[in-house]
Amino acid sequence: MISLTPELDKQSGIPLYQQLFAYLKGQIELGMLRENDRLPSIRQLSVYLSVSKNTVETAYQQLLAEGYIQSRLRSGLYVMPLDQLEGVKKSKPARPEVKSGAVRLPPNAINFEYGDVELEHFPVRLWKKCLVDALEECTTEVYGYGDRQGHKGLRSEIARYLYQSRGVVCASDQIFLSAGTQTMVSLLAQLLPLPEAIAMEEPGYNGVRTVLMNMGRRIIPMPLEHDGISVEHLRESAASMVYVTPSHQFPLGMIMPVHNRIKLLQWAYERDGYIIEDDFDSELRYQGQPIPALKALDTGDKVIYLGTFSKSFLPGIRLSYMVMPERAAQEFRSKLQAYSQSVSPLIQAAMYRFMKEGYFESHIRKMKKLYQTRHRMLLRTIQEQLGSHVGIIGERSGMHLLLDVYGRSGDELVEKALEYGVITYTPRKHWLHPEACPPSYIMLGFGGLNEQKIREGIIGLRKAWFP
Amino acid sequence: MISLTPELDKQSGIPLYQQLFAYLKGQIELGMLRENDRLPSIRQLSVYLSVSKNTVETAYQQLLAEGYIQSRLRSGLYVMPLDQLEGVKKSKPARPEVKSGAVRLPPNAINFEYGDVELEHFPVRLWKKCLVDALEECTTEVYGYGDRQGHKGLRSEIARYLYQSRGVVCASDQIFLSAGTQTMVSLLAQLLPLPEAIAMEEPGYNGVRTVLMNMGRRIIPMPLEHDGISVEHLRESAASMVYVTPSHQFPLGMIMPVHNRIKLLQWAYERDGYIIEDDFDSELRYQGQPIPALKALDTGDKVIYLGTFSKSFLPGIRLSYMVMPERAAQEFRSKLQAYSQSVSPLIQAAMYRFMKEGYFESHIRKMKKLYQTRHRMLLRTIQEQLGSHVGIIGERSGMHLLLDVYGRSGDELVEKALEYGVITYTPRKHWLHPEACPPSYIMLGFGGLNEQKIREGIIGLRKAWFP
Numbered sequence: 023m024i025s026l027t028p029e030l031d032k033q034s035g036i037p038l039y040q041q042l043f044a045y046l047k048g049q050i051e052l053g054m055l056r057e058n059d060r061l062p063s064i065r066q067l068s069v070y071l072s073v074s075k076n077t078v079e080t081a082y083q084q085l086l087a088e089g090y091i092q093s094r095l096r097s098g099l100y101v102m103p104l105d106q107l108e109g110v111k112k113s114k115p116a117r118p119e120v121k122s123g124a125v126r127l128p129p130n131a132i133n134f135e136y137g138d139v140e141l142e143h144f145p146v147r148l149w150k151k152c153l154v155d156a157l158e159e160c161t162t163e164v165y166g167y168g169d170r171q172g173h174k175g176l177r178s179e180i181a182r183y184l185y186q187s188r189g190v191v192c193a194s195d196q197i198f199l200s201a202g203t204q205t206m207v208s209l210l211a212q213l214l215p216l217p218e219a220i221a222m223e224e225p226g227y228n229g230v231r232t233v234l235m236n237m238g239r240r241i242i243p244m245p246l247e248h249d250g251i252s253v254e255h256l257r258e259s260a261a262s263m264v265y266v267t268p269s270h271q272f273p274l275g276m277i278m279p280v281h282n283r284i285k286l287l288q289w290a291y292e293r294d295g296y297i298i299e300d301d302f303d304s305e306l307r308y309q310g311q312p313i314p315a316l317k318a319l320d321t322g323d324k325v326i327y328l329g330t331f332s333k334s335f336l337p338g339i340r341l342s343y344m345v346m347p348e349r350a351a352q353e354f355r356s357k358l359q360a361y362s363q364s365v366s367p368l369i370q371a372a373m374y375r376f377m378k379e380g381y382f383e384s385h386i387r388k389m390k391k392l393y394q395t396r397h398r399m400l401l402r403t404i405q406e407q408l409g410s411h412v413g414i415i416g417e418r419s420g421m422h423l424l425l426d427v428y429g430r431s432g433d434e435l436v437e438k439a440l441e442y443g444v445i446t447y448t449p450r451k452h453w454l455h456p457e458a459c460p461p462s463y464i465m466l467g468f469g470g471l472n473e474q475k476i477r478e479g480i481i482g483l484r485k486a487w488f489p
Numbered sequence: 490m491i492s493l494t495p496e497l498d499k500q501s502g503i504p505l506y507q508q509l510f511a512y513l514k515g516q517i518e519l520g521m522l523r524e525n526d527r528l529p530s531i532r533q534l535s536v537y538l539s540v541s542k543n544t545v546e547t548a549y550q551q552l553l554a555e556g557y558i559q560s561r562l563r564s565g566l567y568v569m570p571l572d573q574l575e576g577v578k579k580s581k582p583a584r585p586e587v588k589s590g591a592v593r594l595p596p597n598a599i600n601f602e603y604g605d606v607e608l609e610h611f612p613v614r615l616w617k618k619c620l621v622d623a624l625e626e627c628t629t630e631v632y633g634y635g636d637r638q639g640h641k642g643l644r645s646e647i648a649r650y651l652y653q654s655r656g657v658v659c660a661s662d663q664i665f666l667s668a669g670t671q672t673m674v675s676l677l678a679q680l681l682p683l684p685e686a687i688a689m690e691e692p693g694y695n696g697v698r699t700v701l702m703n704m705g706r707r708i709i710p711m712p713l714e715h716d717g718i719s720v721e722h723l724r725e726s727a728a729s730m731v732y733v734t735p736s737h738q739f740p741l742g743m744i745m746p747v748h749n750r751i752k753l754l755q756w757a758y759e760r761d762g763y764i765i766e767d768d769f770d771s772e773l774r775y776q777g778q779p780i781p782a783l784k785a786l787d788t789g790d791k792v793i794y795l796g797t798f799s800k801s802f803l804p805g806i807r808l809s810y811m812v813m814p815e816r817a818a819q820e821f822r823s824k825l826q827a828y829s830q831s832v833s834p835l836i837q838a839a840m841y842r843f844m845k846e847g848y849f850e851s852h853i854r855k856m857k858k859l860y861q862t863r864h865r866m867l868l869r870t871i872q873e874q875l876g877s878h879v880g881i882i883g884e885r886s887g888m889h890l891l892l893d894v895y896g897r898s899g900d901e902l903v904e905k906a907l908e909y910g911v912i913t914y915t916p917r918k919h920w921l922h923p924e925a926c927p928p929s930y931i932m933l934g935f936g937g938l939n940e941q942k943i944r945e946g947i948i949g950l951r952k953a954w955f956p
């Protein structure tokens with residue numbers, strides 16, 4: 023075994039896996055670790071360095087994702103051949119495909135990362151047309167700071183879309199745009215008198231939780247029932263604000279039925295509180311009747327509605343939106359006077375055209391079908407390959423699901439899968455207390471994988487987990 | 490005089506000018522105020538409604554900027570002809586040009602708004618090429634969330650640019666990208682343990698001050714000397730962090746000499762504090778030798794450097810950057826793991842190409858000359874037209890300057906100018922205590938006006954202010 027002597031400093035505040043990753047990357051770049059050197063197994067290295075297996079695993083995962091190492095079937099992880107490494111260092115892509123230089127390998131790593139979306143069928147030509155048209159307008163509106171609330175025409179299109187697809191009735195004046203959901207939540211916390219403590223589903227979306235906590239708010243974790251947040255527990259808490267994902271609980275995937283939505287709204291009216299509804303991927307439903315958004319049922323004007331184009335269109339436009347309650351919109355707008363808009367007006371103007379021309383609607387229709395087919399393939403292959411070894415959680419909508427690999431540990435599963443060139447994740451970070459995440463859970467995002475890759479990936483998991 | 494009966498509610502928390510603006514806009518849209526109706530003068534309406542002249546003026550300014558009313562020379566403000574109003578209501582541009590329908594008028598309002606940039610000479614073709622090339626790459630890197638720290642190639646280009654133009658030596662790993670300076674400052678406040686109180690130049694940039702205050706920080710205002718922030722006062726304060734604009738004080742325009750920069754750095758080293766250096770428009774210097782950025786002189790790794798493409802390129806790409814001190818970069822990066830990038834990867838990839846191809850450098854060179862010519866025209870016309878009536882403040886760099894219109898009041902000046910179709914601003918909001926802003930100050934941004942407009946605008950001001 024090659025000698026590795028990283029100095030890991032537990033006091034430094036820098037996560038150990040980051041330190042280990044940086045060390046290993048450095049060793050590879052310096053040539054101390056050479057082409058085709060085999061890395062120690064996760065277990066070996068974790069024992070040797072007295073760090074958790076999770077630390078080693080995460081560092082390895084990052085090396086793999088950045089193309090410094092590759093996995094060889096049933097054999098382990100190896101430093102990439104130098105010529106391919108040079109490519110990595112020169113172009114340094116965020117997430118290059120791991121090319122195999124050796125025999126008996128899956129040709130590419132299959133990455134079940136949540137957040138990736140379908141690109142093979144993306145309407146590049148139409149989107150380009152909209153971008154170029156917006157660009158050629160060459161006005162202050164498109165080239166300057168733009169409307170601080172967001173492109174007026176785009177806000178009108180979003181209002182129309184929300185009415186048609188989600189039953190949400192609102193004026194374009196109530197809509198605010200921002201560069202992603204986190205930027206929006208940070209703006210909310212800056213401009214509204216958010217309470218000191220905010221209730222959230224447990225588990226719940228880590229992206230929003232982190233922002234709220236970093237803005238000095240305390241999170242009150244709310245247990246989930248089989249059909250969503252426990253309104254009873256919410257009642258018993260002192261919270262006057264709650265963040266929820268009723269149409270597709272993130273990450274567990276349940277869909278809140280109408281009667282519970284009404285109970286939740288009732289809570290807000292009685293408490294004189296507010297509900298932040300994150301309707302991030304409501305477009306993608308595979309079973310059952312569509313249920314109107316909380317916001318559509320909200321007769322008391324107590325729901326702050328969040329939406330995003332990251333799932334229905336592209337994460338890469340970094341464009342999300344909020345519908346403010348009518349009574350709060352004007353004040354929010356006037357507080358916004360000191361802020362500039364965070365989304366490029368060019369992107370906004372292009373998206374405006376894309377929606378106005380009807381391209382967005384037909385894109386959504388197409389994507390829905392496409393993801394549904396993939397989703398079916400995923401479920402079928404899981405049943406066929408993993409069968410009674412696993413339970414499936416949250417399979418009714420969205421672009422991910424969870425596996426419960428009975429009796430196994432996530433860290434071991436992720437590591438084994440890695441050795442077969444399949445990248446999987448544990449959903450641990452979405453628990454306020456990550457220890458509470460059942461260790462047997464694995465999260466599979468399938469948005470960026472076509473049917474063949476999905477099939478290959480699941481077959482890889484079967485080989486890795488149940489040899 | 491037409492009858493106006495707005496119900497203005499001083500308790501509502503909504504600024505009165507907003508309420509008044511909304512009322513007047515509604516009256517026009519409903520047809521209660523008709524084409525060619527003359528609005529009461531600012532003084533008349535402020536007496537009639539018992540509100541400040543400032544309130545009425547701001548509401549009128551907004552109506553003018555949105556194209557609901559127009560100014561007629563020496564005569565007052567009138568509701569726009571209906572056909573033109575329809576255009577406004579249909580297309581609803583953020584800041585339409587006010588077309589005149591009547592005689593003896595300046596053909597367009599001339600807007601001295603700070604923040605507008607030159608578009609006539611913008612290299613649309615090259616920028617389009619870069620955008621389309623990036624788009625056609627069609628990779629996860631460009632269409633997905635992208636590197637959370639920012640496009641790696643673009644960060645390298647920025648590092649190179651900062652070295653060449655500002656003497657700043659840094660690795661691309663120390664650079665972080667975000668959708669505008671405010672988004673960056675909000676991120677800083679979320680991820681760094683910023684002190685509870687932060688020192689700032691008084692007056693200073695309102696955009697950053699507002700974010701810091703909304704993030705719960707207290708501002709310690711620092712007086713300015715003729716050449717920048719008073720380091721003596723900083724020493725006497727308890728502050729351990731200061732936000733400064735040394736290369737072009739905003740809004741007063743002084744440039745901090747090297748010996749004071751060194752004193753300021755010394756303060757940071759002794760105090761073990763941090764300096765946030767906002768180098769927002771250092772490209773545009775019209776007099777004197779370039780002075781290296783604080784960051785370039787910072788041997789103690791205590792400067793957090795902020796830059797933006799909003800002045801040197803386009804506000805509409807919403808792209809700004811930060812250079813983290815070496816010792817803090819890794820920790821910042823690891824805390825960023827829970828965040829996604831706020832700038833569209835498409836925009837980043839396009840900007841990467843634009844810089845790599847050398848287009849950015851030649852663009853800057855061209856713009857520098859162009860703004861210099863405009864700046865000269867502005868100074869010459871001010872001297873010629875306003876002569877000894879005014880003092881000029883901050884004329885050595887940038888895209889704005891201040892006028893001190895001796896013995897006059899800004900509100901009156903803004904109002905008078907409006908009647909001549911010239912939109913000017915008071916810089917009041919950049920004072921922590923706006924009352925402390927000398928009432929005779931007027932802020933003129935000239936970035937978006939060509940030489941002819943600048944000349945017309947200043948001639949308009951002479952007619953308005955010194956008839």
Ligand SMILES: Cc1ncc(COP(=O)(O)O)c(C=O)c1O
Pocket residue numbers: 137201202203204227267272300302329330331332337341342829
């Ligand atoms: C619950 C939830 N909300 C929102 C988002 C989307 O965030 P953004 O708009 O920043 O892409 C996601 C994406 O992962 C999510 O899971």
Ligand SMILES: Cc1ncc(COP(=O)(O)O)c(C=O)c1O
Pocket residue numbers: 362604668669670671694734739767769796797798799804808809
């Ligand atoms: C002092 C200062 N910093 C930064 C900016 C630019 O901010 P942004 O990057 O959001 O365009 C400005 C623009 O007005 C400014 O005056």
